[in-house]
Amino acid sequence: MHDIHDQRLLIVDFGSQYTQLIARRVRECGVYCEIYSYDIDAAFLREFAPQGVILSGGPETVTLGETPRLAQAILNLGVPVLGICYGMQTLAEQLGGRVQESAKREFGHAKVTAEQPSALIGSLGATQISSADVWMSHGDKVIEVPPGFVVTASTSSAPIAAMEDSDRHIYGVQFHPEVTHTANGNALLAVFALEICGCRGDWTAENIIEDAIANVREQVGDDEVVLGLSGGVDSSVVAALLARAIGEQLTCVFVDNGLLRLDERNEVEMAFGKDSGIGNALPLKIKTVDATQEFYQKLAGLEDPEDKRKAIGNTFIDVFEREAKALPAVKWLAQGTIYPDVIESAASKHGNAHVIKSHHNVGGLPERMALGLVEPLRELFKDEVRQIGLVLGLPKSLVFRHPFPGPGLGVRILGEVKPQYADVLRRADAIFIEELRHADLYDAVSQAFAVYLPVKSVGVVGDARRYEHVIALRAVETIDFMTARSARLPYDFIELVANRIINEIAEVSRVVYDVSSKPPATIEWE
Numbered sequence: 001m002h003d004i005h006d007q008r009l010l011i012v013d014f015g016s017q018y019t020q021l022i023a024r025r026v027r028e029c030g031v032y033c034e035i036y037s038y039d040i041d042a043a044f045l046r047e048f049a050p051q052g053v054i055l056s057g058g059p060e061t062v063t064l065g066e067t068p069r070l071a072q073a074i075l076n077l078g079v080p081v082l083g084i085c086y087g088m089q090t091l092a093e094q095l096g097g098r099v100q101e102s103a104k105r106e107f108g109h110a111k112v113t114a115e116q117p118s119a120l121i122g123s124l125g126a127t128q129i130s131s132a133d134v135w136m137s138h139g140d141k142v143i144e145v146p147p148g149f150v151v152t153a154s155t156s157s158a159p160i161a162a163m164e165d166s167d168r169h170i171y172g173v174q175f176h177p178e179v180t181h182t183a184n185g186n187a188l189l190a191v192f193a194l195e196i197c198g199c200r201g202d203w204t205a206e207n208i209i210e211d212a213i214a215n216v217r218e219q220v221g222d223d224e225v226v227l228g229l230s231g232g233v234d235s236s237v238v239a240a241l242l243a244r245a246i247g248e249q250l251t252c253v254f255v256d257n258g259l260l261r262l263d264e265r266n267e268v269e270m271a272f273g274k275d276s277g278i279g280n281a282l283p284l285k286i287k288t289v290d291a292t293q294e295f296y297q298k299l300a301g302l303e304d305p306e307d308k309r310k311a312i313g314n315t316f317i318d319v320f321e322r323e324a325k326a327l328p329a330v331k332w333l334a335q336g337t338i339y340p341d342v343i344e345s346a347a348s349k350h351g352n353a354h355v356i357k358s359h360h361n362v363g364g365l366p367e368r369m370a371l372g373l374v375e376p377l378r379e380l381f382k383d384e385v386r387q388i389g390l391v392l393g394l395p396k397s398l399v400f401r402h403p404f405p406g407p408g409l410g411v412r413i414l415g416e417v418k419p420q421y422a423d424v425l426r427r428a429d430a431i432f433i434e435e436l437r438h439a440d441l442y443d444a445v446s447q448a449f450a451v452y453l454p455v456k457s458v459g460v461v462g463d464a465r466r467y468e469h470v471i472a473l474r475a476v477e478t479i480d481f482m483t484a485r486s487a488r489l490p491y492d493f494i495e496l497v498a499n500r501i502i503n504e505i506a507e508v509s510r511v512v513y514d515v516s517s518k519p520p521a522t523i524e525w526e
Helices: 019-028 040-050 072-076 085-092 184-194 205-220 232-250 264-273 277-281 292-299 305-325 337-342 383-390 419-438 491-504
Strands: 008-013 032-037 052-055 081-084 098-114 131-142 148-152 163-166 172-174 223-230 250-256 285-290 330-334 372-374 449-460 464-477 508-515
Touching: 008 019, 008 040, 019 032, 019 184, 019 277, 032 464, 040 072, 052 085, 052 184, 081 085, 085 098, 085 131, 085 163, 085 172, 172 184, 172 330, 205 232, 205 330, 205 383, 223 232, 223 464, 232 250, 232 383, 250 264, 250 305, 264 285, 277 383, 285 305, 292 305, 305 330, 419 449, 419 464, 419 508, 449 491, 491 508
Parallel strands: 008 032, 008 052, 052 081, 081 172, 223 250, 223 330, 250 285, 330 372, 464 508
Antiparallel strands: 098 131, 098 148, 148 163, 163 172, 449 464
């Protein structure tokens, strides 16, 4: 089999909220790609050697002198380039065209019509007599194409909606083909990646699994590996992958940190234990460790979210070190780190992102531990992880389970984490999830959970006054978890959940629903 990484595209990030989505769409075409900042250095570019480059959109304007520009080294590669929105504008401006601020910002649906024959624009179904639906989001527009370029598409408000220099294989589109609002946008990206860039399209779930298994076997040899199994999607897929790759060399450690969901310990032991179908098919050795008291001791008095995350992460390391010493042959720690973890933690080689919040499973662990790291999912987006989980034979109910943060309820209890708070939150969260499943809404939202707010509110239950804490409900809809909007759950449903929580949990006096989007808010409260 070919190395599935040897044909790859480079996604140049100019700050668009859709950059991760571009990468996911390219991978759906069967082509591997990676995201790097626009100021990527020339030496790395030559080493990376992409088959083609896609320039993302961005919030800046090329009409100002100090805003991001495309590195000349990218053009010097001599490979096809596709600029999207800001990416098209900076191509136009840098190659001798003209860009100016639009009289009116264009945001939303638009109709694009072909002006010249073009394989790229033709993939949308747009012709000179019929138009295609696209999604626009821009404040500037190209008013003159650079020398050598032709206009290939237009809209009523953007006479130059697409341009190309087919001799140099440089293309620009003002609209966003990566979003679902653009009809046949995936087809456009597929034409660019597969036909114009000439990639084979062998980035598939089956090939990813085969490649990961080969890499793990080469990395660890005959060594023993320990994995922290949480029951979440990522660690479960890692367990299935490693079990297939190295079998009995893998030991799974399930840590009960006192910050789990209701009955989660029992569910994990049943799902992956020796008597389960998964355990029989994948010879998983599982050791359960009750470290509840240890975690609560480390969390005592901590209120800052970062302090709590670090305390939980460091305690995990301590527990794993202790368990690893009880397994003398273990030399590797496996983790379910995925690509968005790496990006959001500003851990990519050339990223300029601010650290929004740290992830307990990204960065810093090897320095604290006498174990090497095995991260077979580090290159993958969540949807890719789910797909390989299904191919590996994991049940759909597990593979499509909502994400649960590594620090668990520790970042869903605002302020200091106390055992009694966790007990209340577990019960409230279980009610919320139970009702979502009962109403067939669980799979309609991307993530849903309850949050414990340590502020007291007056309530009346029966004839008695109740002065207790508040529970917030959070449900979001998202494609890539980099951006999200609050789920539009039926009001009657929210009221039902709120009534159940208040009536069944005496320690709660009020329930609220979080309608914040990401950005500006994050999905988790901490």
